[in-house]
Amino acid sequence: DAKTTQPTSMDCAEGRAANLPCNHSTISGNEYVYWYRQIHSQGPQYIIHGLKNNETNEMASLIITEDRKSSTLILPHATLRDTAVYYCIVRVAYRRHTGNQFYFGTGTSLTVIP
Amino acid sequence: SAVISQKPSRDICQRGTSLTIQCQVDSQVTMMFWYRQQPGQSLTLIATANQGSEATYESGFVIDKFPISRPNLTFSTLTVSNMSPEDSSIYLCSVEGQGDTLGTEAFFGQGTRLTVV
Numbered sequence: 497d498a499k500t501t502q503p504t505s506m507d508c509a510e511g512r513a514a515n516l517p518c519n520h521s522t523i524s525g526n527e528y529v530y531w532y533r534q535i536h537s538q539g540p541q542y543i544i545h546g547l548k549n550n551e552t553n554e555m556a557s558l559i560i561t562e563d564r565k566s567s568t569l570i571l572p573h574a575t576l577r578d579t580a581v582y583y584c585i586v587r588v589a590y591r592r593h594t595g596n597q598f599y600f601g602t603g604t605s606l607t608v609i610p
Numbered sequence: 611s612a613v614i615s616q617k618p619s620r621d622i623c624q625r626g627t628s629l630t631i632q633c634q635v636d637s638q639v640t641m642m643f644w645y646r647q648q649p650g651q652s653l654t655l656i657a658t659a660n661q662g663s664e665a666t667y668e669s670g671f672v673i674d675k676f677p678i679s680r681p682n683l684t685f686s687t688l689t690v691s692n693m694s695p696e697d698s699s700i701y702l703c704s705v706e707g708q709g710d711t712l713g714t715e716a717f718f719g720q721g722t723r724l725t726v727v
Contacts, residue, residue: 532716539614539702539718540653583652590714596706597643598716600653 499523500584505605508578514571516604518584521565526588529560530598531569533580540583540600543569574608581605612637612705614719622725623693630689631722633703638683643704644676647721653702659686693726700724 501519508514520529530545544551544558546567551558557570571578583603590596613636623629633642644656656676657667665678679687690697700721707715 534653537720539704539720540716541718542715545714581652596641596716597655597658598704599655600645602652 499527499586499599500601502582502584502601502604504602505607507607507609508571508574510576510608510610511573514569514574514578514606514608516569516571516582516584516606517566518569519566520584520586523564523586524588527586528589529558529564529567530585530587531556531558532583532585532598532600533578534583534603535577535580543582574606576608576610579606579608611715612639612708612717614703614705614717616701616703616719616722618722619720620723620725622727625694625726627693628689628691629693629724630687631701631703631724633686633688633719635684635705637708639705639708640683641706642680642686643716644678644686644688645702645704645718647700647702649698656688656701690724693724695726698724698726 528545528547531543532540534540544556546558560567581603583600585598615634617632642659645653646656647653655668656671657665659665659678659680661680661683677689700723702721703719704716
């Protein structure tokens with residue numbers, strides 16, 4: 497079951513940073529925070545994940561609070577192509593030969609405005 | 611990464627009939643996952659398909675309604691049986707990442723858009 501809370505929708509001006517919050521107050525010590533996005537009419541796409549340290553890749557940055565009860569996904573320079581639904585998911589670390597399912601919550605619909 | 615092909619991409623079906631959706635992956639994977647996405651909603655996991663064993667269904671989903679086959683490590687099918695308009699959804703196939711993406715990413719197909727009339 498989804499263990500995260502996200503705002504239903506957000507707007508962001510093109511070229512500005514998009515900051516998408518996620519609350520996961522019941523996260524366990526062995527659970528990671530994952531972010532996926534789903535552009536209209538496509539399957540979800542992996543963005544980034546982290547345990548407790550901040551993470552950055554070519555797509556985004558992930559900031560996790562010290563108590564790990566919330567996190568923020570940052571798209572540093574949003575473009576129109578970043579308009580999508582963004583899902584924050586918590587999941588335990590990978591375990592070989594067992595289910596490694598992702599359970600999606602409702603997500604945040606981000607609209608990047610020209 | 612993994613490339614996933616789903617067939618058909620979309621279909622319109624009569625109520626009471628069944629549709630089988632195919633999912634082909636370009637590499638061998640241990641587990642495949644089937645999701646449903648109802649109109650305007652998030653993704654809901656239907657079942658996990660492990661090659662060589664029975665699929666494991668999530669609460670609210672049963673084998674009689676959504677039988678799954680997993681004949682080999684690159685292929686799976688999901689059948690939506692005795693369809694009703696409430697089954698109108700996008701059905702997505704997903705696999706775990708392999709190699710560098712093992713345990714991190716999951717990859718998704720483009721989905722099958724099903725409309726039941």
